[in-house]
Amino acid sequence: MQSPLPHLALRCPLPSGAALVACRGLTRFFGATAALRQLDLELPPGYLLALFGANGAGKSTLLRIVAGALRPSAGEVTVAGAPWGSAAARGAAGLLAHESWLHPSLTVAENLAYYATLYGLAAGAAAEALARARGERLARLRVGELSQGMRQKAALARCLLHTPRVLLLDEPFASLDRATVAELQATLQELRGAGLLLIASTHTEDLIAGLADGWARLERGRLVAASPGLAAEAEA
């Protein structure tokens, strides 16, 4: 029999009293399996939260829900004050997922130009996003021909295209070499400095430790531990 887990609510002290991402009682089922159970959290702008947990702990599920790619089964989620599923909430978040969300038969520029249309932006936004992700030279290359590191940069450009206020990163350092990791770390630092809220899930704790403002650990869909000052015991 599995031991009962602690149930914590996660809330960062909000300097201006405004949460950029807020979840209350967030629950998600896949069939009969609960991937997230009654998750409560509030996070402010200009903050980098590292999310730890074993495979299947619910990290990716949480990020996909906040990004608007997955519907919650129960609970409330707001992004930049807008309710989950609204165009405003979707437009305020960007997710760097396991997959790039870029079609392999199109060039990076073609993919980004299409996403620019989906977000109501001019095609010129693609070049700006590539510059912010330090990937200008990738524009004419087909996504299917990119290396893992290049693909990660192109995907980051896709996330930054619409200047999101919340950037969600699912295993951002996976399969990257040291130089690319360092470059990505520098980019994340810049983005946090620019006032974005970043939530990064990772198994490689040492790569995010120096960057993160706080951390939280998920286990079997529950928040079970967090950095000091970030969590409190939730009431049943």
Add this chain to the structure above:
Amino acid sequence: MKPGVHTASALAGRAPAPAAAPARPRPSAWRVLWATARRDLRLELRERDAANAMLFYGLLVIVIFSFAFTAEAQLTLRVGGGLLWVAFLFAGLLALDRAFLREAANDCLAGLIASPAPRAALLAGKFAATAAMMLMVEAVLLPLFAVIFNAPPAARWGGIVLTVLLGTWALAANGTYFSALGTHARQRTLLLPLLLLPVAVPAIIAMVQATQVFLAGSGGAEFWLKLLLGYDVIFTALGVVLADAVLEAE
């Protein structure tokens, strides 16, 4: 309790104040529709996996039936409508299957769903690209059918082309909807015709009957064309209304 930290119940009592959000542009439905259709056609032009298979399949049906039936004008009058739509329908199923299967690469569908683009415009863009692909293949198959089956000289080709346009609209509108619905299904290739064909029966009857009338060159096909147009309008409207549910179906 530590300062600045609240329990879940305390959180529940106080909704977080929304951070001031900068005004964001709203994606235009027409631009999304056009961009989606153009992107899908560009992908098809590069990959050519649907068009080649459609053309091959359509040709195969016409040629095999030409072995079975002698190329007599009288016979064409009796079976031509059905035969033509068998070729178009099964070739079309290949295009419809690809419409959303294409988005499985690198999980592109998640990118579409997570964007603020109007769902109806995304679905309509997919419909437009699929219909265009079907029409291009049909434009090759129709003259071949006329030659191989020795179409009667009295045949009214304007009417046949109109029927093809309306029939393709019907199949593409319905098929795009069901293709999206079956995206995550394990047996999606089987699921698409299983869902589409029963629902499309009234349209298929109208297509075949109208084509028969126009091949014969006499008689009225107004009823069948009106039925087909009504079907098109109803199922296009349903697709628009149910786009959210269809694209986020799991």
